[in-house]
Amino acid sequence: MKRILLLLILYIGVITAQAFRMETPYVEENGKLLTRASVNGVEGVFVIDTGAPCAVTYSFAERAGLKSLQASRAYDSNGNIVQTSIVNIDRFLLGGVTFSSLQAMRLEKGNMTESFGIDGIIGYNLLRQGIVKFNGSKRTMMITNDTTGLGMNPNYAICMVQDPMLTLLSVRIGQVVDTVMFDSGAVDYYEMCTKSYNRMKDLPETSLVTLGSGKGILSMGAAGVESASWKARLKAERFFLGNIPYKNVTTITTDAFDSRIGSAWLHLGDVIIDFKNEMFYFQPYNSEQPRDLYQPEWNVVVVAMNGGLAAGMVWDDGGSGIEAGDPIVAIGSQRVDKIDLRTATTQGGFDLRPDGTQITFLNRRTGKEEQMKIFMK
Numbered sequence: 001m002k003r004i005l006l007l008l009i010l011y012i013g014v015i016t017a018q019a020f021r022m023e024t025p026y027v028e029e030n031g032k033l034l035t036r037a038s039v040n041g042v043e044g045v046f047v048i049d050t051g052a053p054c055a056v057t058y059s060f061a062e063r064a065g066l067k068s069l070q071a072s073r074a075y076d077s078n079g080n081i082v083q084t085s086i087v088n089i090d091r092f093l094l095g096g097v098t099f100s101s102l103q104a105m106r107l108e109k110g111n112m113t114e115s116f117g118i119d120g121i122i123g124y125n126l127l128r129q130g131i132v133k134f135n136g137s138k139r140t141m142m143i144t145n146d147t148t149g150l151g152m153n154p155n156y157a158i159c160m161v162q163d164p165m166l167t168l169l170s171v172r173i174g175q176v177v178d179t180v181m182f183d184s185g186a187v188d189y190y191e192m193c194t195k196s197y198n199r200m201k202d203l204p205e206t207s208l209v210t211l212g213s214g215k216g217i218l219s220m221g222a223a224g225v226e227s228a229s230w231k232a233r234l235k236a237e238r239f240f241l242g243n244i245p246y247k248n249v250t251t252i253t254t255d256a257f258d259s260r261i262g263s264a265w266l267h268l269g270d271v272i273i274d275f276k277n278e279m280f281y282f283q284p285y286n287s288e289q290p291r292d293l294y295q296p297e298w299n300v301v302v303v304a305m306n307g308g309l310a311a312g313m314v315w316d317d318g319g320s321g322i323e324a325g326d327p328i329v330a331i332g333s334q335r336v337d338k339i340d341l342r343t344a345t346t347q348g349g350f351d352l353r354p355d356g357t358q359i360t361f362l363n364r365r366t367g368k369e370e371q372m373k374i375f376m377k
Helices: 058-063 112-116 194-200 263-267 341-347
Strands: 021-025 027-029 032-039 042-048 068-075 081-094 097-107 120-122 131-135 140-144 157-161 168-173 176-182 208-216 229-241 244-252 259-261 269-274 279-284 300-305 308-314 327-331 357-363 368-374
Touching: 021 032, 032 120, 042 058, 058 097, 157 168, 176 194, 208 308, 263 269, 300 368
Parallel strands: 042 120, 176 259
Antiparallel strands: 021 140, 027 032, 032 042, 032 081, 068 081, 081 097, 131 140, 131 269, 157 279, 168 176, 168 229, 208 229, 229 244, 269 279, 300 308, 308 327, 327 357, 357 368
């Protein structure tokens, strides 16, 4: 949930100890950072998400004995409304440190978040209680109010854009500035919002190259799959995070409120967020510059929706006539009429070969199953 409507849940996490340092390991599952924490003694799996407030699923709230205080609602990452209510967490134990009197959103019953085996979100109203360090090589997250040993290198410091909730900073696309959110719940190096695209698309100093465009579905938020919308696939030939240049950063435009940079950066370096002093640090592991970050894309992007697979986005139909939304019923010789959502989106299990994979899709215009080859480029 991004850009939440209810401001009540800001600045409410209270730390039991005055001076503290906690560190917790995380695992990465399809770009999401997952860790374990306990609520009132009940353990669960939580997503670490700098772009969302703390939240728990309905079933986890029931197990932890959390009672709803008042109804509310929020927007998810696609701008869709999520119905929620507010709960109070007496004891939230993370990495050996107890946070008390923490309010969180309780998602509505049956929210699709539970389909992924996730019990809740560790969000910005808890993270902002200290300095946060993501160590990508060790796969750990630390929250502390002590700067000792954090290794904050002023050469990599970026002034944050003031915001009471989100981690906002400026990046450069060529010579043009875009304000982005560091969103550890997002996956890619860069996701450009449509608002920024419309502002920058005709400026030659952006060094943007259009790789494709079309209408389709690619994103899934807390409210479910996004509605089909027009998107552009772009390549920023020059991209600057702080003073560090990168080449050929690809992005697909989104209808989100903000452009975003995501957890992919943790493969390249550590991230430190000093909320109090409004400083963001990206400290790369490799000083070799500029690094090429081009990411190939499928000509037909397969997405999980409605209990099966479908063509989410069609950049190049290869003359097959496939359209966004057409169900995909087989990959190679494997039928995929019905799938488990979590398995499909996190573990794969399908024989998708980048140099070419045959799929069978249901052409909704003719009602017939047809075949085509998809590939990455």
